[in-house]
Amino acid sequence: MNPLADELLDLCGRGVAAPLADAEFNRLALEVFAYQFERNAPYCRFCEARGRTPASVSGWREIPALPTAAFRHADLTTAPDQATVTYLTSGTSAAGALRGRHLLPDTRLYDASLLPNFHAHLLSDGLPLRMLVCGPTARFFPHSSLGHMHTRVLEEFGAPGSGVFWREDGPRFGCLAAALEKAVAEAASVCLLGTAFGFVHFLDWLAEQERVFRLPPGSRMMDTGGYKGRSREVPKGELYALYGERLGIPLSHVVNEYGMTELGSQFYDSVLREAEAGQPADGAVDARRKVPPPWVRTQVVDPETLAPLAAGEVGLLRHYDLANLHSVMAVQTDDLGVWRGDGFEVLGRAAGAEPRGCSLAVEEIEPR
Amino acid sequence: MLTDYLPQGLFEEAKSSSAPGRRQHAAGERAAWLAAVAAALRQRSPDYRTLPICQIIEGLARVHDDWARPQSPRRVEAVARLHAETGYAPATLDDALVGLFGGMNAAAMTGWLEAAGIVLGSLDHDNEPVGAGTLVFGPELTVVIASGNVPVAAVPSLVRALLLKSPCLVKCSSDEQVMLPLYARSVQELAPELASALVVTGWQGGEAEIEDAALAGADALIAYGSDRALESLRGRLPVHSRFVGYGHRISFSAVGRELLTAAEAGRAAALVAQDACAFDQQGCLSPQTVYVERGGELAPTAFAEQVAAALAELDARLPRRKLDAAEATAIHQYRAEMEMRAFGEGGARVWSSPEGTRWTVALDPNPTLGPCCLNRTVVLRVVDDLAELPRWIAGQRAALQSAGLGVGPARRPALARSLGAAGVNRITRLGEAQRPESALFHDGVNALAVLARFVRVAPNG
Numbered sequence: 001m002n003p004l005a006d007e008l009l010d011l012c013g014r015g016v017a018a019p020l021a022d023a024e025f026n027r028l029a030l031e032v033f034a035y036q037f038e039r040n041a042p043y044c045r046f047c048e049a050r051g052r053t054p055a056s057v058s059g060w061r062e063i064p065a066l067p068t069a070a071f072r073h074a075d076l077t078t079a080p081d082q083a084t085v086t087y088l089t090s091g092t093s094a095a096g097a098l099r100g101r102h103l104l105p106d107t108r109l110y111d112a113s114l115l116p117n118f119h120a121h122l123l124s125d126g127l128p129l130r131m132l133v134c135g136p137t138a139r140f141f142p143h144s145s146l147g148h149m150h151t152r153v154l155e156e157f158g159a160p161g162s163g164v165f166w167r168e169d170g171p172r173f174g175c176l177a178a179a180l181e182k183a184v185a186e187a188a189s190v191c192l193l194g195t196a197f198g199f200v201h202f203l204d205w206l207a208e209q210e211r212v213f214r215l216p217p218g219s220r221m222m223d224t225g226g227y228k229g230r231s232r233e234v235p236k237g238e239l240y241a242l243y244g245e246r247l248g249i250p251l252s253h254v255v256n257e258y259g260m261t262e263l264g265s266q267f268y269d270s271v272l273r274e275a276e277a278g279q280p281a282d283g284a285v286d287a288r289r290k291v292p293p294p295w296v297r298t299q300v301v302d303p304e305t306l307a308p309l310a311a312g313e314v315g316l317l318r319h320y321d322l323a324n325l326h327s328v329m330a331v332q333t334d335d336l337g338v339w340r341g342d343g344f345e346v347l348g349r350a351a352g353a354e355p356r357g358c359s360l361a362v363e364e365i366e367p368r
Numbered sequence: 369m370l371t372d373y374l375p376q377g378l379f380e381e382a383k384s385s386s387a388p389g390r391r392q393h394a395a396g397e398r399a400a401w402l403a404a405v406a407a408a409l410r411q412r413s414p415d416y417r418t419l420p421i422c423q424i425i426e427g428l429a430r431v432h433d434d435w436a437r438p439q440s441p442r443r444v445e446a447v448a449r450l451h452a453e454t455g456y457a458p459a460t461l462d463d464a465l466v467g468l469f470g471g472m473n474a475a476a477m478t479g480w481l482e483a484a485g486i487v488l489g490s491l492d493h494d495n496e497p498v499g500a501g502t503l504v505f506g507p508e509l510t511v512v513i514a515s516g517n518v519p520v521a522a523v524p525s526l527v528r529a530l531l532l533k534s535p536c537l538v539k540c541s542s543d544e545q546v547m548l549p550l551y552a553r554s555v556q557e558l559a560p561e562l563a564s565a566l567v568v569t570g571w572q573g574g575e576a577e578i579e580d581a582a583l584a585g586a587d588a589l590i591a592y593g594s595d596r597a598l599e600s601l602r603g604r605l606p607v608h609s610r611f612v613g614y615g616h617r618i619s620f621s622a623v624g625r626e627l628l629t630a631a632e633a634g635r636a637a638a639l640v641a642q643d644a645c646a647f648d649q650q651g652c653l654s655p656q657t658v659y660v661e662r663g664g665e666l667a668p669t670a671f672a673e674q675v676a677a678a679l680a681e682l683d684a685r686l687p688r689r690k691l692d693a694a695e696a697t698a699i700h701q702y703r704a705e706m707e708m709r710a711f712g713e714g715g716a717r718v719w720s721s722p723e724g725t726r727w728t729v730a731l732d733p734n735p736t737l738g739p740c741c742l743n744r745t746v747v748l749r750v751v752d753d754l755a756e757l758p759r760w761i762a763g764q765r766a767a768l769q770s771a772g773l774g775v776g777p778a779r780r781p782a783l784a785r786s787l788g789a790a791g792v793n794r795i796t797r798l799g800e801a802q803r804p805e806s807a808l809f810h811d812g813v814n815a816l817a818v819l820a821r822f823v824r825v826a827p828n829g
Contacts, residue, residue: 042711049707067704074708303693304724306700316697332704334697350693351701355742356454356543357518357650360618360767362698362739364594 004031005109008322011295012112016120020294028322029060029297032329039078043328046070060297061308065318065332071100071262078326079105087145089261102145102261104326110145111152113265113323117293118153121268122255124276127189127218131158132179133165134194134202135224140168145261146224150193161188171198173205180213180247192221192247196256199223200234203242213247220253220272237285251283258290258346262331264323265296270343289343295322300339303350306332311339316350373552373568374405375412398571399581402537405567406509406585409535413508416565417533421481421491427559428527429474431551434558436469442554443469446519449546454517455689460646460802461519467803468520472527480808481531484816491533503823506532507587507610510819513539513601515573515593518651519547521614524807525590526551526566528816535565537582541592542573573597580604588819590614612815617652618764620659620737621772621798622754623671624779628664633671636774639799640746641678643772644727645686646802649742653770653794653801656740659757660748668750669717672731675746676719679727688726688744698741699725706730715750735760754783758790765791769811774798 008028011020034054037044047053047064057063070076077083083103090099104110123129131154136147154162161183165176183190192199199221206212221243234242236256243249252275259266267290271283292298299308300315309315317337320330336347355361435442447461454461481488490504510529514522522541526548529536540548552568571578573593579601583589588610591601598613605611621643627636643655658675660668691699706718715733727744737760740747751760754775761768768791773780784795793812796805808814 042708045711046704046707067701069701070704070708072708073705074712303696303700304691314693316693332700334701336693350697354694355516355616355650357516357647358521358592358614358616358652359650359654359656359742360616360652360739360764362741364616364739 004035005325008032008109008295008325009112012109012116012293012323014294015116016293018294025294025297025322026060028295029063029320029329030054030057032322032325033057033060033063035325036078036328040076040328041080042070042074043076060320061299063320063330065306065320065330066328067332068100068260068262068334071102072098075101075103076262076328077103077105079103085148086143087148087261088143090144100261102327107148107152109323109325110148110264113293113295113321114149114152115156117266117268118149119157120293121270121273122191122220122222123157124273125218128159129157129189129191129218129220130160130179130183131162132176132183132190132192133163134171134176134192134198135166136195137164137166139164140166146195146259149259149266153193157191159188161186166194166198171201173202176202177206177209177211180215183219184213184215187216189216189218189220191219192249194221194223195225196223196239197225199243200239203239203246206246212245215248218253219247219249220255221247221249222255222257222268224257224259240283240285251285254283256288256290258335260319260331260333262324262327263319263321264325264327265293265319265321267292267296267298267344289340289345291343292319296320298339298344300337300344301332309339311341314338314347317344317346372570373549373556373566375556375564375566395575395577399578402569402571402578403581403584405569406511406537406582409537409565409567410509410585412564413533413535416535417505418494419533419561421488421531421533424531424533424562425474425477427555427562428472428477428530431554431558432469432472435554436466436473442550446547446550449550450519450544453546454519454544456517456647457645457686457688459686464520464647464802468523468807471804471806472524476806477527477531480528480806480816483808484814484820485822486816486820501825503825504532505821505823506534507819507821508534509586510534510536510588510590511539511582511586512536513573513579513589513591513593514541514548515543515591515597516541516650517543518647519544521651522548522590522592523551524810525612525815528819529588529590530562530565532816532819533565534588534819536567537586538566538568539573539582540568540570542570545570574600576604583609588612590815590819610819612813612818614652614811616767617769617811618737618739618767619653619655619770619772619801620657620761621655621801622659622757622774622783623661623798624754624773624775625661625664626776626779627774628661628666628668628671630665633664633666634674636798637671637674638678639774639797640675641682642799643801644679644744644746645682645688648688648744649740651802653804655770655772655801656742656747657737658746658748659735659754659760660750661754662750662752668731668748672717672719672729672748675748676727676729679729679744679746680721683721683726683744691725691743695741695743696725699728699743699745702730702741702745703728706732737761737764754779755786757783758786761787761790761792768792770794770796770801772796772798772801 082105085104087102088099136144138151141147165172269288297320299318556563590612709716717731719729721727771792
């Protein structure tokens with residue numbers, strides 16, 4: 001039916017360890033670009049305005065990257081009439097009340113990208129783990145891409161005893177603590193999944209209760225986001241130390257996930273994966289990086305000119321994600337990052353410009 | 369690096385202890401130093417009050433005339449250093465300084481006092497026989513807290529304090545530490561008799577212990593900053609102290625259909641572009657929206673193209689300052705938003721500089737006034753009739769500043785009245801956004817009248 005989608009499904013199915021040569025990535029990227037140019041009308045207009053068409057573009061680096069703000073103002077999909085899945089951005093960072101939207105005909109390619117990538121970065125040692133979710137899931141947050149991700153991972157990889165501890169009205173910390181207690185009693189390793197801001201609350205809650213866990217060896221966690229402005233702000237180094245103190249999860253077993261509603265793939269700290277591959281890392285927060293899966297290329301670009309920067313220079317992250325076939329492959333984020341070695345480090349958002357002078361700024365009138 | 373400007377003899381030991389490495393001092397030490405400076409300044413108040421007002425006006429006018437004169441070396445130095453510090457184009461800075469100081473000559477300052485209901489003699493208590501009448505006293509200590517990097521903003525506040533014979537303790541903005549020290553130096557050099565009343569210094573904004581030390585002794589505070597910063601400062605000021613807060617503001621301009629003709633539109637577009645380039649819209653007097661009226665000979669789209677051409681031309685002559693990542697990102701994201709909206713809704717369009725974020729023109733069918741992402745982003749909002757404007761600006765009422773009107777003389781008075789009623793406090797012309805006619809009523813407040821204390825003296829009998 002859709003040979004390009006099938007080819008991409010195969011590609012993801014080969015897993016993250018199978019390298020994809022740049023020539024092969026280029027061929028696929030150009031095909032995806034042509035596919036999107038033909039079907040995704042707003043994106044097509046965006047490219048035409050820049051004089052970039054499948055006829056004029058010969059390398060993936062020339063494909064126009066669409067800024068994330070566009071997703072708040074247009075339906076950026078290749079199948080506008082067949083969208084059955086809608087993911088919405090959280091709306092915490094967007095100006096005004098408009099939320100970005102990501103429309104998909106189905107989640108097959110999304111899942112094909114998600115599962116092997118997650119497995120490689122969190123489960124490569126093959127240890128059976130209870131998946132304990134302290135964040136959105138598909139049932140309670142049907143428009144959250146993170147919710148879909150949590151649910152799929154739990155369905156696919158969760159050992160008996162897995163569970164969800166966040167409902168539409170908020171967390172169930174008591175139940176989560178009981179599940180951790182049980183895991184300790186039964187010497188069953190767990191994988192905690194959730195948002196960093198959710199974990200900040202959970203750690204506060206544990207502190208109030210004066211409770212501390214020493215989770216069984218091999219226990220790990222994946223935190224994501226985005227906790228700035230959402231809760232008591234905790235520097236990452238401090239938060240990760242608290243994971244160790246309160247939960248007994250060492251730095252080497254804390255994996256940060258970076259994902260965006262607008263993309264079809266995610267990025268993870270490579271810390272645990274490297275440890276499994278015999279390159280033990282101490283997990284120091286400032287030495288971490290995220291290595292894109294073979295079907296994604298990430299660039300760091302100059303915030304003013306949008307020209308690619310050399311490794312080590314701080315700029316905006318830009319992703320070319322083949323798994324985003326049904327939307328837009330080339331996405332220009334407003335996340336600051338830096339390329340180091342074979343991966344990148346996320347440094348935060350480049351948003352919220354403060355006025356230099358005395359002009360009223362957009363940030364000052366946003367609802368808080 | 370900021371240099372403190374302290375009058376001679378004032379608190380010598382504080383000055384010497386503050387020399388190198390001052391910023392590393394513990395907050396407590398800095399607070400004690402400031403409290404001592406504030407107390408010493410206050411003690412000078414009675415002395416300063418014996419200077420005749422005419423002498424004060426003459427002294428200040430000497431300083432201001434020297435700044436405003438052609439090829440003033442003082443201005444040349446300031447422009448060079450301000451350009452290095454803020455990145456604003458030299459021509460913009462020079463224009464603003466000429467406008468500022470040219471607008472504060474002897475006649476203008478006398479006019480300020482008159483407009484505040486202050487008869488000159490009422491400030492000279494020693495010379496007037498105390499009979500029936502009014503005596504006017506300034507605060508025994510005025511504290512000025514500057515902020516932002518628009519260098520001309522805070523100078524008039526110092527001048528007002530000095531005109532009321534009030535000693536003045538000034539905190540520079542942490543974003544721009546050139547202008548106020550240079551002004552203080554010029555006062556020391558050209559009007560040393562006034563310099564004893566002026567201290568210009570700096571501290572880390574928001575450090576409560578240090579700020580409180582400065583505020584504790586203040587009869588009056590004039591502060592610049594965000595609403596949040598002003599709220600915090602006002603809350604910590606002794607309740608009987610006078611307060612003038614200049615918050616972040618939003619301005620706009622409006623182009624009437626009578627200017628949208630083949631003959632007039634080009635000039636109007638050039639003036640609109642000029643307003644966007646003066647301080648790159650960072651100043652609160654700069655328009656963040658330009659209302660364009662339908663029904664002219666030229667369609668709003670054609671006018672937008674002319675504005676884009678004018679911005680491109682100005683970019684070559686007056687390059688914009690370099691943006692940080694957040695500022696540049698905001699513009700790229702905004703352009704994408706407008707491109708998407710152009711696809712989905714009628715009337716939306718965007719024109720962008722071929723390289724980087726140097727200038728942007730957007731045509732936005734939504735007429736509601738709101739902040740834009742600044743730095744030469746001209747947002748044109750189309751309306752059927754400029755008479756509708758009060759409705760579209762109502763949401764920003766509390767923050768409204770200037771309106772630049774590009775309309776024929778027949779419509780101007782009625783528009784000015786209705787915009788004034790809607791909360792605008794300055795009506796000006798296109799291209800004049802950053803050339804205030806007078807600093808007197810900035811933000812709609814006669815600050816001299818707020819600061820002055822009027823003492824009525826009844827006749828003996």
